[in-house]
Amino acid sequence: MYIAPMFPVKATAELTGLTPETLRAWERRHAAVVPHRDEAGRRLYDAAMVDRLCHLHRLTARGHPIRDLAALDSAALERLAAESRDTGYGGLDALPGRMLDAIADYRIDEFDRDLSVSIATLPVTVLVSRVVSPLLREVGVRWADGRLAIAQERLVSSLLRARLMSVLTQQPGAARPxxxxxxxxxxxxxxxxxxxxxxxxxxxxxxxxxxxxxxxxxxxxxxxxxxxxxxxxxxxxxxxxxxxxxxxxxxxxxxxxxxxxxxxxxxxxxxxxxxxxxxxxxxxxxxxxxxxxxxxxxxxxxxx
Missing domain, CATH: 3.40.50.280 (Cobalamin-binding domain)
Structure with a gap:
């Protein structure tokens, strides 16, 4: 007989990227999830709750208040997540070109500022698809037609690597693969x-x-x-x-x-x-x- 896995507070925090304190606050103040309890009264979370908490974490990181999200069901959260990915980023189309114009003029601080703001405010999927990938394609085009020198290309690589590595070192989790x-x-x-x-x-x-x-x-x-x-x-x-x-x-x-x-x-x-x-x-x-x-x-x- 299959028994669905249940996760204690520490494992749930690792899987969702939330702290145990945030989990407790979301439960008590907003009833975002209602955990199960074992015989000793310890809180346990099933897979659906973990998935819901992941959605809530990502949406709050994009500026949505937890008080507005807590009452939404899973389908509504998924729709909101999709809308957040696909809309609201209209100004990004011109950003990679503007950033490379800054590098071409050796305005490194301007390039780094735009990159830092993008990393701090955009979901990773949007950051990669709308900023990083177009930027890399444009680097190749400008290098091929002579608008970007080798030194400028290396400046782009160095700045990108330094900033993107800061994302990868956040929230390490032993429970994650x-x-x-x-x-x-x-x-x-x-x-x-x-x-x-x-x-x-x-x-x-x-x-x-x-x-x-x-x-x-x-x-x-x-x-x-x-x-x-x-x-x-x-x-x-x-x-x-x-x-x-x-x-x-x-x-x-x-x-x-x-x-x-x-x-x-x-x-x-x-x-x-x-x-x-x-x-x-x-x-x-x-x-x-x-x-x-x-x-x-x-x-x-x-x-x-």
Whole structure:
């Protein structure tokens, strides 16, 4: 007989990103959820409550008062979350171009201010899809047609990395599935990897970002010592595709059998096919990455 998992206060706080104090306040003042109780009177939360609390947390972070949200059912919260993602960000279309204009004129403080405000005010999905990804595409266009010098491109990379890493180091959670993010030796391009790590963070993973140029054996060692739920590897440079196949075969041999490898970047599909391991999967869609992380999280939750 299947018994649905129940989560105590500490685990629920880890899964939702809320503090135990906030959970208690939302329950007592707003009846946002009504937890179950065990024989000793301790509060327990089922999976539907955890999902609801995640929605409430994200919506309050976007400025919606909890007093207005608490009375809404799950369907209404999902609709509001979708509306928040799709509307209210009309001014963003011009932002990446304006930021690169600032870099072209060496107005670094202006670029950094716009980036910092975006990170502080936008949901991660909007930040990546409407600011970071268009910015990276425009960097490539301007570099190709000579409007952006190599030094200016590196300024963009340096500033983006510094600010985006500040997001990835927030709210680490031991109860969340740990996912390692890295590139292999010879692959210095990491901005796409950072974008994928941001999506994973938003989906509920505990992101361990290892950066560029990590040999396969070391990656497998770290994954084993830290009990990683998955390893994510990005490969973009066409010239590195063949060396990457050898590295990935070494990773496949060294990694624990239960740990999947998710491949991203322009070379992902080629590498997955060339290596031919059942554990290696090309993941080029943020929605697919989100789904994989949520399934890993569900598989690691305790049952009763």
């Amino acid at each position: 740990r996912v390692l993010f890295a590139t292999l030796p010879g692959e210095p391009h990491e901005l796409g990897l950072l974008g994928a790590a941001l999506h994973a963070h938003e989906a509920g993973a505990s992101v361990l970002y290892l950066g560029t140029g990590l040999p396969a054996e070391e990656l497998a060692t770290v994954a084993g010592r830290l009990d990683a739920a998955a390893v994510a590897v990005s490969s973009i440079d066409p010239g590195q595709a063949i060396p990457a196949v050898a590295e990935l075969r070494a990773l496949d041999a060294a990694l624990a059998a239960h740990v999947p490898v998710w491949l991203g970047g322009a070379n992902a599909r080629y590498l997955a096919e060339a290596v031919g391991s059942v554990r290696m999967q090309a993941v080029v869609d943020p929605a697919a990455l989100t789904g994989l992380i949520r399934r890993r999280a569900a598989a690691r939750r305790p049952s009763r």
